[in-house]
Each structure stands twice: as C-alpha cells, then as structure tokens.
Amino acid sequence: MDTIATPTVNYLNNGHGLKSWLLTKDHKRIALLYLFSITAFFFLGGFFALMIRLELLTPASDLVQPDTYNKLFTMHGIVMVFFFLIPSIPAVLGNFLVPIMVGAKDLAFPRINLLSWYIYVLGGLFTLVAAVTGGVDTGWTFYAPYSTSASNSHVITAGVGVFITGFSSILTGLNFIVTVHRMRAPGLTWFRLPLFVWSMYATSLIMILGTPVIAITVALVAVERGLHLGIFDPALGGDPVLFQHLFWFYSHPAVYIMILPAMGVVSELVQAGTRKNIFGYAFVAFSSLAIAIIGFLVWGHHLFVSGQSTYAGLVFSILSFFVAIPSAVKVFNWTATLYKGSISWDTPMLYAYGFIGLFTIGGLTGLFLATLGMDIHVHDTYFIIAHFHYVMVGGAIMGYLGGMHYWWPKITGRMYPESIARFAALIIFVGFNLTFGPQFIVGYLGMPRRYAMYAPEFQIWNVLSTAGATILGVGYLIPMVYFIWSVFRAPLAGSNPWGARGLEWEIPSPPPTENFVVTPVVTEGTHQYAPSREVGIA
Amino acid sequence: MPESQSSYQPAPVAIHPAPAAEHPATHPWLQHHFDSMEQQAEASTLGMWVFLCTEILFFGGLFMAYLVYRHASPEGFQEASHELSRLWGTTNTLVLICSSLTMALGVRAAQTNQSRKVIVGWLGATIVFGIGFLGIKAWEYYDKFVHHHVPGPNFHWDGLYPKPAEQFYSLYFAMTGLHALHMIIGIGIMTVIAVLAWKNTFDEEYFTPVEVAGLYWHFVDIVWIFLFPLLYLIGGHFKGA
Numbered sequence: 001m002d003t004i005a006t007p008t009v010n011y012l013n014n015g016h017g018l019k020s021w022l023l024t025k026d027h028k029r030i031a032l033l034y035l036f037s038i039t040a041f042f043f044l045g046g047f048f049a050l051m052i053r054l055e056l057l058t059p060a061s062d063l064v065q066p067d068t069y070n071k072l073f074t075m076h077g078i079v080m081v082f083f084f085l086i087p088s089i090p091a092v093l094g095n096f097l098v099p100i101m102v103g104a105k106d107l108a109f110p111r112i113n114l115l116s117w118y119i120y121v122l123g124g125l126f127t128l129v130a131a132v133t134g135g136v137d138t139g140w141t142f143y144a145p146y147s148t149s150a151s152n153s154h155v156i157t158a159g160v161g162v163f164i165t166g167f168s169s170i171l172t173g174l175n176f177i178v179t180v181h182r183m184r185a186p187g188l189t190w191f192r193l194p195l196f197v198w199s200m201y202a203t204s205l206i207m208i209l210g211t212p213v214i215a216i217t218v219a220l221v222a223v224e225r226g227l228h229l230g231i232f233d234p235a236l237g238g239d240p241v242l243f244q245h246l247f248w249f250y251s252h253p254a255v256y257i258m259i260l261p262a263m264g265v266v267s268e269l270v271q272a273g274t275r276k277n278i279f280g281y282a283f284v285a286f287s288s289l290a291i292a293i294i295g296f297l298v299w300g301h302h303l304f305v306s307g308q309s310t311y312a313g314l315v316f317s318i319l320s321f322f323v324a325i326p327s328a329v330k331v332f333n334w335t336a337t338l339y340k341g342s343i344s345w346d347t348p349m350l351y352a353y354g355f356i357g358l359f360t361i362g363g364l365t366g367l368f369l370a371t372l373g374m375d376i377h378v379h380d381t382y383f384i385i386a387h388f389h390y391v392m393v394g395g396a397i398m399g400y401l402g403g404m405h406y407w408w409p410k411i412t413g414r415m416y417p418e419s420i421a422r423f424a425a426l427i428i429f430v431g432f433n434l435t436f437g438p439q440f441i442v443g444y445l446g447m448p449r450r451y452a453m454y455a456p457e458f459q460i461w462n463v464l465s466t467a468g469a470t471i472l473g474v475g476y477l478i479p480m481v482y483f484i485w486s487v488f489r490a491p492l493a494g495s496n497p498w499g500a501r502g503l504e505w506e507i508p509s510p511p512p513t514e515n516f517v518v519t520p521v522v523t524e525g526t527h528q529y530a531p532s533r534e535v536g537i538a
Numbered sequence: 539m540p541e542s543q544s545s546y547q548p549a550p551v552a553i554h555p556a557p558a559a560e561h562p563a564t565h566p567w568l569q570h571h572f573d574s575m576e577q578q579a580e581a582s583t584l585g586m587w588v589f590l591c592t593e594i595l596f597f598g599g600l601f602m603a604y605l606v607y608r609h610a611s612p613e614g615f616q617e618a619s620h621e622l623s624r625l626w627g628t629t630n631t632l633v634l635i636c637s638s639l640t641m642a643l644g645v646r647a648a649q650t651n652q653s654r655k656v657i658v659g660w661l662g663a664t665i666v667f668g669i670g671f672l673g674i675k676a677w678e679y680y681d682k683f684v685h686h687h688v689p690g691p692n693f694h695w696d697g698l699y700p701k702p703a704e705q706f707y708s709l710y711f712a713m714t715g716l717h718a719l720h721m722i723i724g725i726g727i728m729t730v731i732a733v734l735a736w737k738n739t740f741d742e743e744y745f746t747p748v749e750v751a752g753l754y755w756h757f758v759d760i761v762w763i764f765l766f767p768l769l770y771l772i773g774g775h776f777k778g779a
Contacts, residue, residue, distance in 0.1 A: 105571035108581040174588045182581040183571075208588055212596035220599070220712065229689050229708035230701070231603060237701045242606050246599050519573065 010413070010510040025110035026513055031095035032411075033117050034087060039480070041083040041124065044131075046473060048076035053435075053469040056462045061452040069452035070137035071153065077140025079131075082162050083124055085396055086254060089261035090172055090207075091120070093403045094200045096411060098176055100504045100511065101194045103185025103520045108178040116171040123165030130157035139450065141247060144232035144240040148224050156225055159218045166215040169257075173207030176200050185503075187522035194502060194527050195284055199264025202288035206253045206260075206295065214250035217243065244306055248299035256295040259359070259391055260288055262399025263330055266352050268527070269402050270334045272500040273349035274341025277530050280333045287326035294323050304375045313372055320370035327363050331356060346498075347421040351402030354429050358394025362387060365440065380450070383443030389436045401428070401479065408483065409493030413510040416486045420478065428475035434468025501527050567744045579746045586750040590757045593720075597761055600713050604768060607705050614702020616773030618695075621687060622710075623678060627770040630674050631762065637667030638759045645752040648745040654735055657748070661732040664755065668725045675718055682707070710769055717765060720758045727751050 011028045015021075021029060051072050055063045064072065099107050107113050130136055136158040138146040147155050180193070180201050220231050221243070230236030232243040271278050278284055300308060300316030308316075334356055343349075365387040368374045378384060409415050442461035447454050454462070496505040503526050507515060565575050572578040608615045644660030686694035689708045697703060731751050734740070740748060 099571075107571075109585060110569075110571065112585075170589075170592050174585055174592070177588050178581050178585045181584055182577060208592045209595055212592045213599050216596050216599035216716075220603070223712065227690055229712070230705055231708055231712075237705055239606060239610070242603060246602065514570070 009512060010508065011513045012413075012510050014513045023114075025106070025114055027095050027099050027107050027110065027113055028411075028511065028513075030113050030117055031092050034091040034095060034120070037117070037121060037124065038084050038087055038092065041079050042476075045076055045079035045084055046476065048072050048079065049469065050473060052076060053466040055452055056454070057466050059454050059456045059459055064452065066452040067137065068135075070139075070450070071135030073450060074136045074139050075131050078127060078136070078158060078162065080392075081140055081254070081258075082165050083120075083127065085258040085392060086169055087120060087172070088258075088396065088400050089265060089403060090169075090176070090200060090203055090257075091116075093196075093265065093400075093407060094176065094203075094261060095172070097407065097504060098179060098197060098200055099183065100507065100515050101197050101502065101526070102180060102183055103188055103503055103516060103522065104179060104183035105514045105516065107175045108183055109175050112171050113175055116168040116175070119171070120165055120168035123161045123163070123168065126157055126161030126164060130154040130161060133157070141251070142218065142221055142243075143247075144221065144224075144238065144243040145234060147221050148233040148238075149235060156222045159222045163215050163218050163222070166211045166218075169207045170211045173204035173211075176204040177208065180204075185520045185522055188526070191282065191285070192522055192525040193285075195267035195278060195281070195288075196261075196264040198285040199260045199267070199288045202292040203257050203260045203264075205289075205292050206257050209296070210250040210253040210257070213246060214254075217246040217250070241303070241306055241308070244303050245299070248302045249296075252299040252302065253292075253295045255388070255391065256291050258396045259399075260291060262355065262359075262396045262403075263288065265399045265403035265406075266334060266355050267330075268502075269348050269352040269406055270337045270341075271527055271529060272406070272498050273344040273346065273352060274338055275529050276337055276341045277525075277528060278333065279336035279339075280329075281525070283329050284333050287329040290326035291323060294319065294326070298323060298370075301370055301375070304372060305379050317370050317372050321367065324363065324367055327359075331360055331363075345422070346405075347416070347418060347425050348402045348406035350422060350425040350429075351398045351405065354425070355395055355398040355402065358390050358398060358432070362390030362394055365390065378443060380448055381443035382439040382447045382449055385449050386436045386439035386443055389439070393436070394432055398428075401425075404479075404483075406498070407504070408486070409497045410504055410509045410511070412487050413493055413508075414486045414490040415493045415497060416479075416490060417482050420482050424475055424478035424482075427471060427478065431468050431471030431473075431475045435465050435472050436468070438462075438464040438468075501529060565743055567739075575743050579749075582746045582750050583753070586753045590753065593757060597713075597716065600709065600716065601764070601768075604709050604713070607702070607709065611699060611702035611705075612773070614699030615706050617697045617699050618703035618706035618710075619769065619772065619774045621685075622770050622774070623681070624770050624774060626674055626678055627766055630671050631766050633667050633671045633674070634759045634762050637664050637671070638756055640664045640667065641752050641755045645745070645748050648735065648740045648748040649742065651740075651742040654738055657735040657740065658732050661728055661735065661748075665725055665728050665732070668721055668728070672718060672721055672725075675714065679711075713765055713769070717758065717761055720761070724751075724755050724758050727754065 011026055015024070021033065024030060024033075051064065052069070055061070055069055055072070057063075061069065095107070095113065099105065130153075133154055135153055136151070136155055137153045138151050138155060142155070142159065147159075180197060184193075220229075223229055224231050224233060224236075224238070228236065230238045232238040232240055234240055267278060267284055298316060298320040300312055301320045303316075304313050334352075365383070369378065369384060369387060405416060405421060438461040442458050442465075443449075445458065445461075447458045447461075493509050495508050497509075498505070503520060503522075504511075506520075568575055568578060572581070640660050640663040644657055644664060647657045647660055682688055686692055687703075687707055689704045689711070693700075693704050693707070695703045728751060731748055734747065
C-alpha cells in the first residue's frame with residue numbers, strides 16, 4: 001500500500017495567486033480552468049432547461065410567451081452543445097489525463113492549450129452577451145432562413161460566439177493528436193495505450209476535420225445577415241438546404257465528439273471496476289476510429305424531410321445503420337468484460353452501468369430515426385428529443401460524471417464521500433429516466449418539438465417529464481456540493497485508491513507539476529489486469 | 539476468460555530513467571516537456587500539418603458552396619467571371635508563386651545555417667511579394683466597388699443573369715477575402731520570424747519556426763492556385779448578351 005500522504009509540492013500548490021492560474025501552461029491547471037468554466041455553463045444551460053420544463057407543465061403558453069420560449073430552447077441548445085458537452089470530457093479529463101497516460105510531462109503545445117481556454121472563454125462571453133441582451137430564437141441549428149432574415153434576435157453575436165469557440169476545440173484536438181503521435185513514453189506502443197487515449201484520438205480527428213466547416217458556415221450566416229449576401233437565404237437567391245448540409249456535416253460528427261470520450265471513460269471504468277482486461281482491446285480501440293470515420297458520412301439523415309432526393313436518403317439511411325456496428329461492438333465488449341469479473345459497486349461503476357444501459361436505449365432508438373419511413377413519422381417530435389437526450393445526457397453526462405468520480409482523487413488528492421455519491425448516482429438515474437422516458441411516448445403519439453403549447457391529452461406525459469427534470473436537477477446539485485466539500489474536508493486518497501492499473505495511478509495524487517520525475521519506460525499494456533495474450537497486431 | 543486471473547499479481551509499470559539524451563548540453567530553445575530537439579521539431583511540424591488539414595476543411599465549405607451554385611447556374615457564373623480582370627489575376631498568381639520560391643529559399647537558408655542577412659533577405663522578399671499581392675487585390679476590389687459589383691443593396695448588373703452574378707460575387711468576396719485574411723496573418727508571422735532571425739535565434743539545430751511558417755505560407759499560396767482558375771478562368775470568355 002502507498003503511504004497516504006500528499007506530496008509536498010504538487011501542481012495545485014506549486015505557485016499561488018490568480019496570475020499563476022491565468023497564465024499557467026500546466027495541462028492539469030488548464031483542465032481545472034476548463035472545469036470551472038464548463039460547470040458554470042452547465043448550470044446556465046440547466047437553468048434554460050428548467051424554464052422549458054416549467055413552461056411545458058401546462059398545455060397553454062402561460063409561464064412565458066412563445067417568443068421567450070423560442071429563445072429558451074435555443075439558448076439551452078447552444079449553451080449545452082457548444083459550451084458544455086463538446087468541451088466536457090476532452091477539455092477537462094482529456095487535458096488532465098492524456099499527457100499522463102502517454103507518459104509525457106505536458107501536452108505538445110502548452111501555450112496553445114492555454115490559448116484554447118481563452119478562446120473558449122471569449123466565445124462564451126459573446127454567447128452570454130447574446131443571452132443577456134435578448135437571446136436568440138432560431139433554434140441551436142441556426143437554420144436559414146430563420147437565422148438569415150426571419151429573426152430579429154442576436155443571431156450574429158451568438159454566431160460569433162460559436163465561431164470563436166470552435167477554434168478552441170480545433171486547438172485542443174490538434175494538441176491531442178500531436179501529443180499521442182509524438183510524446184508517448186519509450187515502450188508505449190499504440191496497442192499498449194489506454195482505451196481512453198484511443199477515444200480521445202478519435203474525438204480529436206472529428207474536432208479538427210469537422211469544426212472548421214461549422215465555423216465557415218456560421219461565419220457565412222453572419223456575413224449574409226450583416227451584408228445581405230445571397231448564400232443561404234432563398235429570398236436572396238441562396239439555398240437553405242446547402243446550409244443544412246454544411247451544418248450537419250459538422251454537427252452530426254459533433255454528436256460523436258460528445259459520446260466517444262464518454263465511451264473512452266467507460267472503457268477505463270469497466271476494467272478498473274471488474275479487475276479484468278477489456279474484452280477485445282483492439283476491437284474497442286478500432287471501433288472508436290470507425291465511429292469517427294463513419295460518423296462523417298451520415299449527416300444526410302437529418303435531411304430526410306428537407307427535400308433531399310430519395311436515393312440520397314436511402315444511402316444516408318444505410319450508412320447511418322453502419323454506425324450501429326462499432327457502437328454495438330463497444331457495448332457487447334463492455335458487457336463481456338463484466339462477465340465473471342470482480343464487480344465493483346462504487347460510484348464510478350454505477351455511472352458506467354447507467355451509461356451502458358441508457359446509451360443502448362439511445363443508440364437503438366437512433367436506428368428508428370435512421371429508417372426513412374419511421375423518421376418521417378417521428379421527425380421533429382419529442383421522440384427525437386428523447387433519443388438524443390438518452391445519448392447526450394444518459395450517455396455523455398453519465399460518462400463525464402463517472403470519469404469525474406473515478407479520477408477525482410487523482411485530480412484533487414481527496415476522496416469524495418462514497419455513500420452520498422452512490423445515492424446521487426441513483427437519483428440522477430431515476431430522474432433522468434423519468435424526464436426523458438415519457439418523451440419517447442409523447443413524441444411517438446405526435447407531440448412536436450419547439451412549441452410552447454401542446455394538445456391537452458399530452459399533459460400527463462409532460463407532467464411526468466417535468467417531475468423527472470426536477471429530480472434530475474437536484475441530482476446534479478448533490479455532486480457539485482460534495483465535490484467542493486471534499487476538496488477541503490475529505491480524507492486523503494493516496495496515489496491509487498482504486499488499486500487500478502495505469503500510469504496515472506503510479507504518480508502521487510495530486511500529481512507534481514512535471515507529472516513524472518523521470519520518463520517512464522513501459523513494458524506492457526498500461527491497463528493490464530491479467531497476463532496479456534499479446535494482440536496480434538501489436 | 540481464464541480463471542487464474544485473480545492470482546496474477548501485475549508488476550507495476552517500470553519507472554526508471556530513459557536512456558540519457560544524445561546531447562549532453564540541452565539546447566536553449568528546448569522546452570521542458572520535450573526530450574530532444576528532434577522530438578520538438580517533429581511535434582511542431584506535425585502540429586502545423588494537422589492545422590493545415592483543418593484549414594482545408596475551413597475553405598472546403600466555401601468551395602462546396604461554389605460548386606453548388608456554379609452547378610445551379612453555369613451561364614450566370616461564366617458571365618460574372620468575364621468581368622474579372624484576368625491580367626491582374628494572372629499577375630497576382632505569378633507574384634504568389636515567386637513568394638513561394640523566396641519562402642522556400644528562406645527555409646533553406648535557415649536550415650543550412652547561413653548568415654542572418656541571407657535569411658532575413660529571403661523572408662523580406664516574401665513579405666514584399668505578399669504585400670504586392672494584397673495591393674493588387676485591393677485595386678481589384680476597388681474596381682468592383684466602382685462598378686457596383688459588390689453584392690448588397692447597391693449591386694448592379696447589366697448582363698442576362700443578375701442574380702447568379704450577385705451570388706458569384708458574394709462567393710468571390712468571401713473566398714478571396716478569407717484568402718486575403720490568411721495572407722495578412724501570414725505577413726504578420728513572417729515579420730515575427732524575420733525579427734527572430736535577425737536576433738540570431740535560428741541555427742542548424744533550431745529552425746523549426748521558419749519551416750513551419752513556410753508550410754503555412756505555401757498552403758495559402760496553394761489555396762490561391764485553386765481560387766484563380768475557379769474564379770477567373772473557367773468560362774471566363776463567355777460575354778453573355
């Protein structure tokens with residue numbers, strides 16, 4: 001056992017004062033800067049969600065006017081997608097862990113890493129200004145002509161915010177790719193890398209190849225609005241379907257920017273939580289890349305009812321089904337890893353179990369939506385809202401919270417309170433299902449999305465959903481409270497509280513600024529719990 | 539799954555010193571998180587290549603829009619293209635190709651550890667060519683402005699296809715404007731590199747900044763090599779009615 005003692009100098013106490021944080025080039029401190037900023041945006045986006053659910057408690061538009069409601073769901077989408085989900089795991093856990101997991105002292109470009117946080121904050125400020133001065137009402141998708149001529153709201157300000165923030169994600173992805181290629185410790189071959197690193201690598205590929213397309217698209221919308229150029233607005237001779245193509249060319253892969261990192265986290269959690277090697281390491285690793293690549297070829301399934309040709313629809317439908325294969329590979333391999341494992345019921349694993357179940361539901365309902373005929377029936381209903389919240393909230397946020405609990409002792413050196421944390425995980429699971437489960441039903445029955453009013457017969461499902469959202473909101477507040485508490489009061493964790501494998505558990509908690517005093521030399525897979533039957537391609 | 543797993547006691551991953559670096563004295567420009575100058579140079583170069591990949595996709599959205607609208611109205615695009623000056627377009631292409639040559643010679647000078655005057659000379663020539671390109675571009679923009687060919691409320695077109703022509707010029711200004719922005723950033727980068735070179739920063743072990751800046755400069759030139767035929771040449775002989 002390790003002696004439970006905080007090292008005298010670590011990254012947290014090596015340098016004091018605001019300047020030592022705002023000008024830091026240490027990837028671990030930058031991860032914490034991101035943690036604070038995305039948490040703030042998470043609760044802002046959560047506030048918008050709460051207002052939406054309260055309005056939908058009754059069929060009439062009584063709490064807010066329809067115009068305000070439009071702004072609420074738009075701001076909820078923009079804040080949650082661009083300012084929470086996309087940076088969540090990569091910018092916080094990825095920033096903290098990728099250099100440590102590859103045995104490096106820092107990311108390849110520490111200054112660019114800090115720059116990416118400042119860019120993120122600048123983009124966030126633009127979005128906040130747009131929110132405070134009156135909001136945006138186009139939907140987070142900025143569809144033309146809503147965004148080009150039909151809206152009087154602050155589209156340009158919010159668009160500039162999204163444009164700027166995109167570059168922070170590009171720079172993060174660039175940094176990860178170069179780090180994984182060039183900074184691996186001696187002996188750390190590609191097939192000895194932790195699966196979290198593989199998933200971050202696949203995510204980074206999407207970030208660098210997808211994000212610039214949305215950047216130029218949103219920039220064109222802003223230019224079109226400001227200068228009346230006819231690019232997307234049909235009144236000026238533009239093509240609104242082109243906007244949808246360009247938008248979803250990024251925004252569908254962006255869904256995989258959100259879910260792939262969570263899959264990486266879960267791959268780590270199931271190994272540590274069962275004391276077993278992952279079942280089919282190479283398959284799980286390559287399925288991340290497969291999702292990243294196929295994910296670029298399926299954007300047309302958002303345009304089934306937008307005047308896309310039937311043949312294009314057919315092709316996009318088939319390609320969308322293909323994404324299910326690598327996703328299923330992961331789910332089956334996690335489940336196979338659990339088989340005969342030494343199962344843990346600690347909080348990180350509770351989130352991992354939650355992820356596997358909820359992601360499976362979210363993924364399978366995605367197949368409904370990839371089916372042309374079915375999609376025409378449920379298009380723009382609450383069915384699709386429920387589908388992507390099962391993937392984004394049930395998947396991505398469960399993975400994020402699981403990862404935060406698992407690595408919290410490494411990040412802070414302190415253990416979170418286990419029993420309260422288990423309780424909160426249960427609350428979140430129940431609240432989540434109560435929120436979004438009924439939306440599958442009410443969507444299938446035909447309740448459209450993005451309206452402040454609805455037919456009275458849908459009310460029971462909406463009341464259930466709002467009740468669930470309240471429970472879910474409380475569930476998110478509990479970890480917030482005990483995480484903060486634990487930093488000051490909780491017992492010290494020691495370098496490896498889980499008895500887990502991996503480079504990050506062999507350095508002190510919290511780690512020293514340079515991570516490794518001497519560069520490690522790796523002789524086998526870093527997350528081996530059993531003698532490895534060498535992967536043939538290794 | 540083998541049942542013997544529980545009895546397996548994994549040895550901790552060995553943490554012991556890596557083989558000592560080849561160079562006993564570390565280079566002053568070696569950052570603390572790299573093991574060697576080679577690793578640092580490889581990381582920077584790969585980083586720039588990855589960045590250029592994102593740049594291709596960044597311009598890609600505009601090229602996509604160009605393809606779609608050209609396909610929708612080829613005659614209108616040809617008519618609009620006819621109004622662009624192929625003389626100035628060709629001149630600018632030559633200017634940029636020359637700047638690529640001086641850039642490559644500048645990188646070579648840094649690699650072969652030549653005197654700072656040679657390096658700064660080539661970089662300076664690159665900057666001059668870059669400014670020349672922007673000057674000609676500004677003249678062309680001014681000419682479009684005078685003739686009311688700038689899209690917007692004041693756009694005026696005498697030909698058969700006013701709407702596609704306006705779209706063509708929307709894309710013309712968006713694409714060449716974005717390209718010009720990259721040129722301006724490139725000139726800024728070149729200036730910084732030239733100042734560093736004048737301060738004798740670079741030697742045969744450390745010339746990565748010159749090389750990486752050169753990659754960026756060549757990329758911006760190559761974008762123009764695609765913009766020039768698309769905007770100036772294809773169907774440019776078509777005069778309309």
